[in-house]
Amino acid sequence: MVRRSPVSGTLTGALIGILQDSLTHQKIGLYGIAKTVIGYAASSLGVKLDVENAGARFLLVLFFYVLHEVIYFSVARGLVGLALQWNWLHELGSGLANALLGVAMFAVLDRFKQRT
Secondary structure: OOOOOHHHHHHHHHHHHHHHHOOOOOOOOHHHHHHHHHHHHHHHHHHHHHOOHHHHHHHHHHHHHHHHHHHHHHHHHHOOOOOOOOOOOHHHHHHHHHHHHHHHHHHHHHHHHOOO
């Protein structure tokens, strides 16, 4: 979100997704598709929103986590035919935990960001 380049976000998401796919026993491309879409969306939205605020970062990380899970679930179930079950309570709890961790990581990474 901070780089504000949709091309960079898309490529970063695709690379991370394919690497994550290679570490699982699932079909290659499930995480790749989800993370590519999320990388593009986050980078595109970063152009329009102020993502330097911790509250905005928390909400965006929560939103993009849930969106990632919806995309992954849709692709895995609809295209690949995996028998997955959706649990809103679990996904929301995981999203909140990821959002808290994301805000903390952003704070640490902001300390190392080059100021120009």
